[in-house]
Amino acid sequence: MTEPLAAVDLIADLGARARRAAGVLAATDAEAKAGALIAAAQALRGAEAEILAANAEDLAAARAGGLSAAMLDRLTLTAERIAGMADGVAAVARLADPAGQVIDTTVRPNGLALSRVRVPIGVIGIIYESRPNVTADAAALCVRAGNAAILRGGSEAMCSNRAIHAAFAQGLGQAGLPADAVQLVPTTDRAAVGAMLAADGLIDMIVPRGGKGLVARVQAEARVPVLAHLDGINHVYVHASADPAMAEAIVVNAKMRRTGICGAMETLLIDRGYPQAEALIRALLASGCEVRGDAAVRLLEPAVGAASEADWDTEYLEAIASVALVDGVEEALAHIARHGSHHTDAIVAEDKEAAERFLAAVDSAIVLWNASTQFADGGEFGLGAEIGIATGRLHARGPVALEGLTTYKWIGRGTGQVRP
């Protein structure tokens, strides 16, 4: 990849600083890291006026540039949102530090005692869009696990991000952590993103946080390992044995609780043997959802529109669902294997055998039985927070929090063993 030299040099410099800081962080104990995050949270609260002033600058430029109302909302900070951001950082400080945890231990016949011990990954790059709160959220998770972070936020939030970063770094510094533990890429030059994606050996992992365009670019270009998901084309399969009240509650919740999140249901598969299909479709319609169905579904309910082939591969992130009838678990599995995105899929069933077959055979990061797909979230999974949800197959899968920001090393303690 060839990027303008300035961007490459800039990222090389940030990367070298981050590596040194990561060495210090790796040797910093859990309590000191937690204390530094508490100090960072305090500094964020103390910098409320500066952050709001910086945010006002971003908002003025965004309005002048004609940003959409949704984008403006994402960009907007208030005293309440800043307090929430600081609370979030303090909450991360209270999570257990994964670094130093012993995964397993074995003593070999020759007496060599071997352990796998969790250690920070090193340098994490975060590339994100308009939400300035990611600056604090992602930095806190990286530091808690002992990683240095290189943050590259959206150009429209640059002033806000600078103010948040300055406060956060000041808090870390007061607590004695290196200033380079969290760095903000100081330019809106898009070449810097390319340089980060190519920075193999400087950055150990990149987490993109934002829309599909951003994630697709990162996944396509990166030479550095990426932790992310592109789509959440999630299915709920209502088995013939499903309890109708439960099926209705789960389907409506999975689709309509919040339609814009990656855990929302996009496709409903109803078993031909399920006796309450019409009522289920009507419940979805009554919840305010547009329904696009195959021919069989449209016969059941005339208010259903026609689904095209593309619908089965579409993540609407809106109040729209595609609905198909399927013949049994195996046909549901085949549909999901063909159209799913390996994110979150659910079965509603009273039949345990059907449910266990579904749980075993669906190749997704999260597979649920009798629960809404909207639970796909690190907080809901008890992880305390999340850096993102991953649909790749290596390292970490599903909601990723502190453990996914660590790796391990083998530590062996001997008494003079040599290999025969």
Place this chain on the structure above:
Amino acid sequence: MTEPLAAVDLIADLGARARRAAGVLAATDAEAKAGALIAAAQALRGAEAEILAANAEDLAAARAGGLSAAMLDRLTLTAERIAGMADGVAAVARLADPAGQVIDTTVRPNGLALSRVRVPIGVIGIIYESRPNVTADAAALCVRAGNAAILRGGSEAMCSNRAIHAAFAQGLGQAGLPADAVQLVPTTDRAAVGAMLAADGLIDMIVPRGGKGLVARVQAEARVPVLAHLDGINHVYVHASADPAMAEAIVVNAKMRRTGICGAMETLLIDRGYPQAEALIRALLASGCEVRGDAAVRLLEPAVGAASEADWDTEYLEAIASVALVDGVEEALAHIARHGSHHTDAIVAEDKEAAERFLAAVDSAIVLWNASTQFADGGEFGLGAEIGIATGRLHARGPVALEGLTTYKWIGRGTGQVRP
């Protein structure tokens, strides 16, 4: 990446077949997979004559092509080596199946029961050089963990690999596993390697097995995650407190037991406070090792040659060691941080505090205290086998065996939970 269409199409076809086979393997229980490997081992024993005949063809071509004696030895199969290969496959069958293991379980306050369950990764690509036994070894490990394998061996071993693969696949088939569970790329066209490296979405992970040229190409070009190590520039640091007899035994073993393996010591760091430095250097010389030292080391022993700057970054894989004197643990750590390859490093010390500082601060896959670096091996670590040693930071680190050939998924069992 643009590769000739034929190679891209070939790998796309193999990949699609492998994906279907992986689906079947993922649903095959531990016993059935073990039985299939026992059948494959039996088939390898039964095909001894065919394999030896195929190997003779490869050897004749290799001799005509002027292959080195070392390469010829790696390529050569004998009845004994075939029996050893079959025994190896049978041994893998006896290892515990990681697929289906529950990593952890939690019940959320709302009653949703969540587990992380190990599952196969899917499709593993193995790219290797002259040793035909890798065909059986790597295939066995992939199948044991429930993965489909796409094997691409060296062109000089093509006849041998075909015969081994035919027997192995026949054994799997007799046991009822899909024929495409293990596929051999049926061409020596180098474009097929490029197509494998670019096969993101078709192949889930690539393991290169061979020399540095192969690994470097794979790491530089791959769009698919790679599990590998490029260098093993391993250090032994002899602390001031080291027991002299132990230090001598470990240093000579780490360097000289087998000089050509990736776990061999390449650089010896001797603390200035260690009183027996001269004797240690003489022991290394007496073992038949060439020693290249810095100025301080050369003052101690005139038989030591001069180390150039490049020596500190060199993996000799021969009876040569670079030796430097260092001032204390921190200087040793700085040397390793600058010149190491994150593979295996060891400290010899009686001082527990110095040892623990070293174990915590060295950022390598394996860090040892009072033991030889030559233990860096999956068998020695009790893993039963290894697909390779990884020095990357994500997914798996150090010796990688069956667990590293799996990922996990989240399985949630509810009773109708919806998200408020």
